Amino acid sequence: MLAAAWLSLTANVLRSLLTMLGIFIGVASIIAIVAIGQGGTTAVVNVIESHAAQQTIEILPKELVEPGLPQPGQVLSFTEDDLQLVRQFDGVADVSYSVNGQGDVGYRGKTINANIEGGPSDLNELANFTVVQGHMYTSADWLAHRRLAVLSTSLAHKLFGNQSPVGQVIQVGGQPLQVVGVAVSNQFNFMSMFLGADTIYLPATTCTDLFPWWNISEMDVTIQPGTDKAALSKRLVTALNLHAHQADAFIDSSGFLLGLEKTIGTITTILTAVIGAVAGIALVVGGVGVMNMMLVSVSERTEEIGLRMSLGATQSDILLQFLCESVMITGCGGLLGIAFGVVASILVHALTPLPSVVSWQAAVIGFLFSMAMGVVCGLYPAYKASKLHPIDALRYE
Amino acid sequence: MIVLRHVWKTYTVGGEPLHVLRDVTLDVAAGEFVAIMGPSGSGKSTLMHILGCLDVPTRGTYHLDNQPVHEWHGRALAHVRNRDIGFVFQHFHLLPRMTALRNVELPMIYAGRPRAERRRQARQLLAQVGMEERAHHYPNQLSGGQRQRVAIARALANGPRLLLADEPTGALDSATGRGILELFRQLNQQGMTIVMITHDPSVAAAAHRIVHLVDGRVADPERVD
Ligand SMILES: Nc1ncnc2c1ncn2[C@@H]1O[C@H](COP(=O)(O)OP(=O)(O)O)[C@@H](O)[C@H]1O
Ligand SMILES: [Mg+2]
Numbered sequence: 001m002l003a004a005a006w007l008s009l010t011a012n013v014l015r016s017l018l019t020m021l022g023i024f025i026g027v028a029s030i031i032a033i034v035a036i037g038q039g040g041t042t043a044v045v046n047v048i049e050s051h052a053a054q055q056t057i058e059i060l061p062k063e064l065v066e067p068g069l070p071q072p073g074q075v076l077s078f079t080e081d082d083l084q085l086v087r088q089f090d091g092v093a094d095v096s097y098s099v100n101g102q103g104d105v106g107y108r109g110k111t112i113n114a115n116i117e118g119g120p121s122d123l124n125e126l127a128n129f130t131v132v133q134g135h136m137y138t139s140a141d142w143l144a145h146r147r148l149a150v151l152s153t154s155l156a157h158k159l160f161g162n163q164s165p166v167g168q169v170i171q172v173g174g175q176p177l178q179v180v181g182v183a184v185s186n187q188f189n190f191m192s193m194f195l196g197a198d199t200i201y202l203p204a205t206t207c208t209d210l211f212p213w214w215n216i217s218e219m220d221v222t223i224q225p226g227t228d229k230a231a232l233s234k235r236l237v238t239a240l241n242l243h244a245h246q247a248d249a250f251i252d253s254s255g256f257l258l259g260l261e262k263t264i265g266t267i268t269t270i271l272t273a274v275i276g277a278v279a280g281i282a283l284v285v286g287g288v289g290v291m292n293m294m295l296v297s298v299s300e301r302t303e304e305i306g307l308r309m310s311l312g313a314t315q316s317d318i319l320l321q322f323l324c325e326s327v328m329i330t331g332c333g334g335l336l337g338i339a340f341g342v343v344a345s346i347l348v349h350a351l352t353p354l355p356s357v358v359s360w361q362a363a364v365i366g367f368l369f370s371m372a373m374g375v376v377c378g379l380y381p382a383y384k385a386s387k388l389h390p391i392d393a394l395r396y397e
Numbered sequence: 398m399i400v401l402r403h404v405w406k407t408y409t410v411g412g413e414p415l416h417v418l419r420d421v422t423l424d425v426a427a428g429e430f431v432a433i434m435g436p437s438g439s440g441k442s443t444l445m446h447i448l449g450c451l452d453v454p455t456r457g458t459y460h461l462d463n464q465p466v467h468e469w470h471g472r473a474l475a476h477v478r479n480r481d482i483g484f485v486f487q488h489f490h491l492l493p494r495m496t497a498l499r500n501v502e503l504p505m506i507y508a509g510r511p512r513a514e515r516r517r518q519a520r521q522l523l524a525q526v527g528m529e530e531r532a533h534h535y536p537n538q539l540s541g542g543q544r545q546r547v548a549i550a551r552a553l554a555n556g557p558r559l560l561l562a563d564e565p566t567g568a569l570d571s572a573t574g575r576g577i578l579e580l581f582r583q584l585n586q587q588g589m590t591i592v593m594i595t596h597d598p599s600v601a602a603a604a605h606r607i608v609h610l611v612d613g614r615v616a617d618p619e620r621v622d
Contacts, residue, residue, distance in 0.1 A: 311551070
């Protein structure tokens with residue numbers, strides 16, 4: 001039966017392939033949707049989990065998180081008072097702060113505009129760096145306001161080429177800083193998509209010395225083990241807001257994370273909707289194509305059907321034969337679609353920051369779905385074939 | 398074997414009834430070789446379709462081996478066609494994408510016989526019709542006479558007791574036709590009941606008996622031999 005169906009489909013290979021196209025595109029899209037959807041979810045979960053595990057609370061001025069670029073003058077800044085206030089809370093082990101900005105970084109006449117990140121004393125542990133050369137700055141460097149910096153790999157390459165930057169002196173904000181290391185952050189960071197990867201990291205204390213007019217844009221509160229992180233965060237934010245005489249001046253950056261989560265969610269939803277529409281249209285068009293091809297095939301093969309009936313084929317034999325052909329064609333289309341979908345997901349994963357995860361469940365469902373399409377679209381033509389009257393069929397002489 | 402009583406076949410064409418067969422009564426005994434002759438359009442093929450259970454009479458009765466097949470439908474008729482009747486057509490009707498061997502196997506597939514047995518039987522039948530050398534040829538690699546031999550082997554596949562042939566030599570030159578006719582005669586001598594439609598009196602002469610059909614009626618019965 002299957003061999004006979006294969007024989008019929010290979011009688012006109014081009015037609016069979018063209019008929020498969022719709023199913024192929026449809027199933028490939030389904031595979032891609034599921035992969036991207038699952039990838040998006042995984043990314044969100046990763047971001048949230050990595051933050052939940054940290055023993056720090058990050059507090060930001062709310063404007064930084066709101067959509068649109070903040071006006072520099074309007075962004076609230078933390079003051080030394082704020083830091084003092086937070087230090088007095090139970091459960092707070094340590095408080096440090098971050099300063100961010102952009103500025104020119106120069107070396108021997110070359111100048112590059114880079115992100116300048118003045119970080120907390122324990123930045124190393126927080127941001128999960130891979131140190132390529134030299135080392136990160138230490139808490140001692142932070143306490144002593146030492147004039148040193150760590151370059152991101154891309155910035156190091158731009159300034160120094162293949163030469164080692166460690167020990168060299170660069171100019172930042174017109175002041176000399178010694179390079180102590182080259183590092184790359186392993187954290188999945190959406191901002192780097194917009195700001196670029198050229199960054200120098202230096203102790204926040206040093207940074208405020210160089211750029212005293214910059215806002216203290218982030219407060220990092222290290223909590224004592226066993227403290228209820230969420231409750232403490234709430235109390236801190238309330239106290240800071242009160243101090244600033246503003247209802248919601250500051251927020252916990254997990255609110256910012258919620259924003260991130262939303263962004264990823266939106267991207268995923270849009271992609272899913274677009275590809276879903278493609279899948280839907282392709283499957284409908286493909287299904288109609290399969291049905292059309294089967295109808296043509298039935299009318300072309302009237303003589304064969306009549307002959308088979310004269311040799312003893314029952315109506316159900318004929319019905320089954322044509323259903324088999326239809327299912328085989330959509331099944332092949334489905335298999336090709338799955339193969340293509342998997343390749344496409346792997347490419348998406350490799351070429352974009354969106355992680356996409358191919359699941360074997362999606363592949364199985366896609367395959368079963370394409371077979372079901374074959375049954376649905378083949379049923380009417382096969383029924384028509386089985387209802388042919390053998391002598392009308394044989395009269396084609 | 399065949400007992401046909403007062404069979405009518407009536408089509409409705411443009412609102413008018415068209416009687417293609419009128420009150421046909423016909424008996425064919427087991428082992429007989431009967432030729433049916435008649436002008437074009439006289440209803441020969443229609444009669445053969447009824448005999449072959451491909452079509453049912455509008456009126457009248459048909460008993461095949463004492464079974465009232467005129468009362469039967471669908472699956473039961475398919476079973477009769479598969480096991481009890483072998484068809485040979487004017488235009489062979491071999492499936493072009495299958496080898497001679499596979500074509501001969503086809504009725505045995507519908508009979509649900511196992512593959513190895515099918516293969517063996519098909520080879521044997523091809524040998525019987527003198528086509529064992531051509532078992533793996535496709536129909537378009539065979540001459541008309543060779544194709545008809547393969548078609549005859551296929552008709553014999555499930556060991557039917559009745560062979561129905563609609564102008565089996567009609568598409569062949571006369572020398573080739575004689576070969577096919579000789580094959581029918583041999584089969585008949587081995588006990589096969591044969592009903593054959595033909596235009597050609599010299600072909601009909603091979604039969605025991607000729608039934609003339611004119612305008613859907615059986616004309617004066619005539620005995621040969
Ligand atoms: N389905 C049908 N509807 C109307 N007329 C038909 C149909 N089938 C056959 N006929 C008519 O029946 C007559 C006998 O046809 P047929 O049995 O094929 O004749 P023969 O085989 O003797 O040439 C023809 O006139 C044909 O037009
Ligand atoms: Mg005819």
